[in-house]
Amino acid sequence: MADKLFVTTALPYANGPFHIGHIMEYIQADIWVRFQRMQGHQVHFVGADDAHGAPIMLKAEAEGISPQDLVGRIAAGRPRYLQGFHISFDHWHSTDSPENVALSQDVYRRLKAAGLIYSKAIEQFYDPVKGMFLPDRYIKGECPNCHSKDQYGDACEVCSTVYAPTDLIEPYSVLTRAKPVLKSSEHLFFRLSDPKCVDFLNDWTTTPGRLQPQVANKAREWLSGKGEQALGDWDISRDAPYFGIPIPDAPGKYFYVWLDAPIGYLASLQSYFASGKARANGEPRSFEQFLTAPETKQIHFIGKDIIYFHTLFWPAMLKFAGPPYKVPDNVYVHGFITVSGEKMSKSRGTGISPLRYLDIGMNPEWLRYYIAAKLNANVEDLDFNPDDFVARINSDLVGKYVNIASRAANFITRHFEGALAYGGGTEALRQEAADIAQQVRDSYQGREFGRAMREIMARADRINQEFDARQPWVLAKDPARRADLQDACSRALYGFKLLSVLLAPVLPEVAARVARELFGLGRPFQWSDALEPPQRIAAYQHLMTRVDPKQLDALFESEAAPAASKTAGAEAARAGAAASSASRESPATMSPTPPPASSAASISIDEFKRLDLRVARIVTAEHVTGADKLLKLTLDLGAETRTVFAGIKSAYDPATLTGRLTIMVANLAPRKMKFGVSEGMVLAASNESGGPYLLSPDSGATPGMRVS
């Protein structure tokens, strides 16, 4: 019987683009989801931006825009990368949405009615200059233990001591450098320590099959703590100013972002139902009916850093809010991704950017496979090792898997016009396929993707061995052994079809091409296709290229890559001449091949100063009817607005550009073009291997700022 699954990933905080950890989680969940769909189950896979909280409020303020605009800009950039990595979310929403406001307030009222909310005055550090209470991360000072300077208010990064902000020596506000003062305020608390909560959680966390053993263990530790370690109640309110959801009966108070964030799962699901997409996906019932139905399974994929919220607060909130809310069936936890053994760190510039990965043209299925090959069901960190990555992709996917089709298909096309034939029937082959498909299925179901990949590749090895043993290249020279040749190649190609079906959750694009182009199937693979020996094939078309180690080098160059700044510099130097030759259709963007740095004649500082480079915000971006390469941009320069035609259509979807900041040449003579007058030029980098890539200022820059 088909399962009805409601699956989510953790909501990314909307103060910046995706990082590799997000993408790893999405890939893990997506593989599992695609596997479930191939089994014929009904899956509703949703995500959303986590939009509230002090960091976003402050970041927006620093940029001089509203938090809604900031969040909107971030959200606009999401689809490109989700699609880029083939993440098959059915819906993407935001916690800053009407659905989430209504649901959060509703959950709160129900919890209050259940007697689980109380209020209590607490003292907290307050920034008298800024006029707001300070979260721990916004207070710094000297560590009370090791006396290191400039440590955060919650823990020392030098000696790892954990303390309260009030323990800091010489504390100061990160926002204003002011000395914070203690100030009292009424806060609302969720009574997690209530015996009925604890009883429920003891039961929920220990239900067999619900949580991974390590996670259940951790939860038990929290639940059974005594004294200092005892389970505490949860402060769910924050004082204005705060970007969040107002608490209905407490003026000036907002829900702490962690209260409304998980409710965002439900808000996204509700919005998805309201959009009609659930119906299109085979679910005729309403949001409430679907959620309440006992057979509906609610499953969350999360990282190990947020276990506390998802195994204690979240199930307790849902349980005591009551129907139609239901408690999660499973919470699946993964570890972090490290790069060459080091924890990723944005500040140190290590780590890999998923944005850059796609931007330099690396194949998303390589990363999907690599991650799949190294994931298991445990809460273990996964290491991204560049050499390992190259070896795995080139050996496993290209050398073993794709190569099978490449070597067998040509014989069939040349000698048999695409017809397959199996000597001695197909029953034994089908039985073998069924056995391995069952094994791999169990591995996928248990999220043991690494094991699944090993099983699949072991099968690929056997297919290659058997093919070798038959020596088809010898058979092909002997007309008397035609049937033998056809049989050997047919078996290999059935093997290839089997592998393609088994790999489809990981390699959706390649599998879809194999189904359509090679086997002439009018739809993507279903799991049951593994048991159907193909009867004919079309000519083989190459399916996957090898990884060039140089691409890894490019991936690891820092974002502010020397090549990019060099290009920008060289182009700026040639600004005056750019419009004339580079590209007739894209005078607004500089995208010529960058000359070697040495070949650009040097200029004086005064010549450079003649350029008026400004930070600009892209207010609108739209396609230009009749233009192949151009996008029409409306740019906000602070004091004025400009219209610019930029030749970046090949690399950017207009929807993802809206709201982002870039750099423009503001004093370029206006140029009349076929489609209108272009009043400047935006800067982008490119060379023969990729681009154009728009330049962006670091966060904090505002429209109109002069670049020098």
Added chain:
RNA sequence: GGAAAGGUAGCUCAGCUGGUUAGAGCACGGCACUCAUAAUGCCGGGGUCGAGGGUUCGAGUCCCUCCCUUUCCA
């Protein structure tokens, strides 16, 4: 400080409830082959399973101590 997970060939990792000479892929050396956007096949070298104790007829696998790595502490 408290707690959790992990430490197995050069690299990345398998090894379920203890049981024959510890495995795979990659890398490395040799051979073979030619169908493959150059790949595959065969053979081989290489590990005192973090260290030290203990339980046992028998431990990478169980217990204790220690060392190291990573993470969590609302």
